[in-house]
Amino acid sequence: MNTTPASLPGGTWTLGDMTVARFGYGAMQLAGPGVMGPPADHDGALAVLREAAALGINHIDTAGAYGPRVTNRLIREALHPRPGTLRIVTKVGAVRDEQGGWPPARRPDDLRRAVHENLEDLGLDVLDVVNLRLGDAQGPRPESLAEPFETLVELQRQGLVRHLGVSNVLPEQVAEAQSIAPIVCVQNMYNLAHRQDDELIDDLAAEGVAYVPFFPLGGFTPLQSTALSAVASRLEASPMAVALSWLLRRSPNILLIPGTSSVAHLRENVAGAGLPLSERDLAELDGIGR
Numbered sequence: 001m002n003t004t005p006a007s008l009p010g011g012t013w014t015l016g017d018m019t020v021a022r023f024g025y026g027a028m029q030l031a032g033p034g035v036m037g038p039p040a041d042h043d044g045a046l047a048v049l050r051e052a053a054a055l056g057i058n059h060i061d062t063a064g065a066y067g068p069r070v071t072n073r074l075i076r077e078a079l080h081p082r083p084g085t086l087r088i089v090t091k092v093g094a095v096r097d098e099q100g101g102w103p104p105a106r107r108p109d110d111l112r113r114a115v116h117e118n119l120e121d122l123g124l125d126v127l128d129v130v131n132l133r134l135g136d137a138q139g140p141r142p143e144s145l146a147e148p149f150e151t152l153v154e155l156q157r158q159g160l161v162r163h164l165g166v167s168n169v170l171p172e173q174v175a176e177a178q179s180i181a182p183i184v185c186v187q188n189m190y191n192l193a194h195r196q197d198d199e200l201i202d203d204l205a206a207e208g209v210a211y212v213p214f215f216p217l218g219g220f221t222p223l224q225s226t227a228l229s230a231v232a233s234r235l236e237a238s239p240m241a242v243a244l245s246w247l248l249r250r251s252p253n254i255l256l257i258p259g260t261s262s263v264a265h266l267r268e269n270v271a272g273a274g275l276p277l278s279e280r281d282l283a284e285l286d287g288i289g290r
Helices: 042-054 070-079 108-122 146-157 171-180 198-207 226-235 239-250 263-273 279-286
Strands: 012-015 018-021 059-061 087-092 127-133 161-167 185-189 210-214
Touching: 042 070, 042 263, 070 108, 087 108, 108 127, 108 146, 127 146, 127 185, 146 161, 146 171, 161 171, 161 210, 171 198, 185 198, 198 210, 226 239, 226 279, 239 263, 239 279
Parallel strands: 059 087, 087 127, 127 161, 161 185, 185 210
Antiparallel strands: 012 018
């Protein structure tokens, strides 16, 4: 089945000067266990990416740290030459160590190297969107982003990066980035049970800036909620379908990037995000995480 971005659940959003489906795909799970090394099923990983494109998904989220350098190379192998409407969003600011950690790498030389490695592995001349990742694996940390963000702005001026965003950030860091250069997206942890960015989402929506929740289904610890389970049971749907559908209805600037390494699960996520929710459903779900 070949569909278009507009026919996917949630329709489309203008990301800078690019139109993308609000339902996208996160490539992190295509790497090996612990997001390290190659996938156990190489052909299966390629099939997921090709199915995403066939479904009309034209927003793929990735990072050079996934693998490291594994998911970017899979994307190139599966989708090169890149369809004209496909937009690839990547992240810089962290690398992987031998223990599977995510140490920061935000010095100017680190960021320049990361951008060039992304270009090489994806087979591109320019990156559509580069997010600067701050904080650490435990979440955002109060710190200035001026030096690393200004490095990315310079790479943007050189024509290597089309648009900029920030990830794993506090609201004041969003404001700091915007005082330096325009951003098109903010990527933070957010889902039904983790609502700390409610005010930020609304502010960004008013500014026309996208908000991209990572771990929309809870990440490595799936969402657990009595209210979520009750709504899902009443609708005869899975809790994950309800959670995705709620996110699309939470705000028009939310772009989804649920990840999976399974074609069947990818299709289930797309179908689930289109689940109709009533005002009663939304009222019950809105009380979770508050």
